[in-house]
Amino acid sequence: MINKRLEFTYHYTLTPEWQQQIVENLGATLIDNKLLIIPEEIASGGSVFLEVLPGLSVHLLDMTFHVPVAITRAAKDHNYYMIYYDIGDEITTHILGDTVHQAGYHSKLGMGFMDSSVTGVIIPPVNERSYSLRLLVDKNYYKLLAATNRTAELSDLLFDESKNTLFFYSHIDSRSKVLLNKLKEDHHFSSSSFELKLKHIALYLLNYIVDRTADFEPIINKLSQQDIDNILKTSKYLLDNLLTEFPGIPVMADIAGMSGTKYKTLFKKILKDSPSNFFSNEKLLLAQKLLQSGDFNHINDIAYELGYNNPGYFSRMYKKMFGFSPVDVLIKSIY
Template sequence: MKAKIIKHRMGIAIDWQQDFKDALGAVSFNDHYLIFPKEIGDGCSFYLEVLPGLMLLIVDFTFREQYILTKYASSEDYCIAYYDLSEELSIHHVNGEQHQVGYQAQLGMGIVDGSLESTYIAPIGQRMYSFRLLISKELLKHYLAGKLPLSKAEKAFDTRKNTIFFYTHMDSRTKIALLNLRDCSFADATFVFKAQGTALQAFGYLIEKMSEEEPELGRLSATEVHMIMASQKYLLDRLLEPFPGIDYLADMAGMSASKYKKIFKKILKNSPNNFFIQEKLLLAKKLLESGKYESINAVSYVVGYSKPGHFSANYKKQFDKLPNSDFVKCFSET
């Protein structure tokens, strides 16, 4: 069956809900819920103004048919923090580039400028649980501007001069808070208060994360976003291989090496080489914990380390512990 495409607005104000009412026959309930017809699927969405300039949107839904939800690019000064806790892999597109989010993904959250068009594709027949914070740039500026030089603070939150956009791993504190909320029923009499508290926690952790390092400033074109994210996917698809080199990646992206490194760090908060090593070691950690390998050396060879000592040293640097702390040995049946 052909996927159904729904194009909609989104912003801090809740008038965008009308697009879903018109396109899907959804109805509002109790000032916080949007209920969809049963023929589309099971579940609903929850929305709440947490504080001025901060809106929470939770989508807890199981689709019976394939829907492609495309958010229009907006002139409103806001960004969206996406956190996905779906049970299966979900697909999120920004300016035509595909990103996988959910439990099986490498990167668990993203911050996308409202000025960019984005598309969400949820799995059919599997629970989709998406937690989103719609944040005005004025609110971000209020909490972050003091951590930047005045000249950079003005530019960082000016849509004409800077695009807020990055993908990263969801920190453990945020994931625990969201998983606890996911286990709560919408029908719980205290759900609104729990949702508000969780949103404030997630927002606080996000502010901490964004304040850890000085941002790379500058406008991003749709082509630049597309090419950097394509090269990021290229790296994630080749974690068992050696790092291909900056010149190769820059050439693939059609950029100079210096421009490529600058934009890559702006979007992924890391240098290309460090990003690749970090993801390789995260993969190694999963393999060590899987119980499918007979030795640590076997795992180190699988992820491309010819010298187990080098693997152990990098692992210790990344996780502050040696591989044997996470290793679950495979015992062959006899």
């Protein structure tokens, strides 16, 4: 029986050999250079790694850990971007630098796009299903795909690592969420059609992210690890304080330890929205959960719970975002 937290470090490669690190560190079994099975005393379930095509690989993890684990992804190979999606049953803690970020069932943001030069740590929940998918995309291949939606000059700027860092956190878009949820519900590692299905979904997810990022406002800025840590620290602060009013740019910039102008620029680069819009949208997404929770009988109660002084304003903002009134989705308390 293992009581203390297991800690180990690995680094990805676009080819299967990285899995040997898990075999050596945890005593895992590797089958056909694709399927990893962790010893049952550590976790049940497994993970699958496939090379989809040259320049694109996918890693699907579906495990229930039975002991505390901290897994560090080292920044050793710098030739790929990692796009991850987390739809686990409970919260998985991600640590980038000194900043804690969360993804999973009860958390706010479940998708990230990052350069392989950024180190990360994940701490999966114990005795809850962890389910995540990672796309590893060769940088030159991704640049080639993204160039179809940008001018050559802008594309060169975006992918010039001396001037710009590609990195952001976001919600999982609806199209990707449908694919991932279906895979989570239906898949069986041993199925004869599973590999084909996983490769098919990986290609769709890559296509969706290329389309999605084409709509982002290009912000050319070279990010340091400290910049990333400080911006994510403030996004966590906002997510932890959705029941209050927006604290204001001066307060948030002070938490980040940077000027207001720099803070607004870097926040929008990493979170793809202004700090105030991000806060407002997350507050309304929380409202959606509260409306369907069955804990409230009146719209006004939810508005006040969320820190709105004017319930009418809350209703207008909700309808503007979702297209229907909050009263249309309110599930009243049975008590």
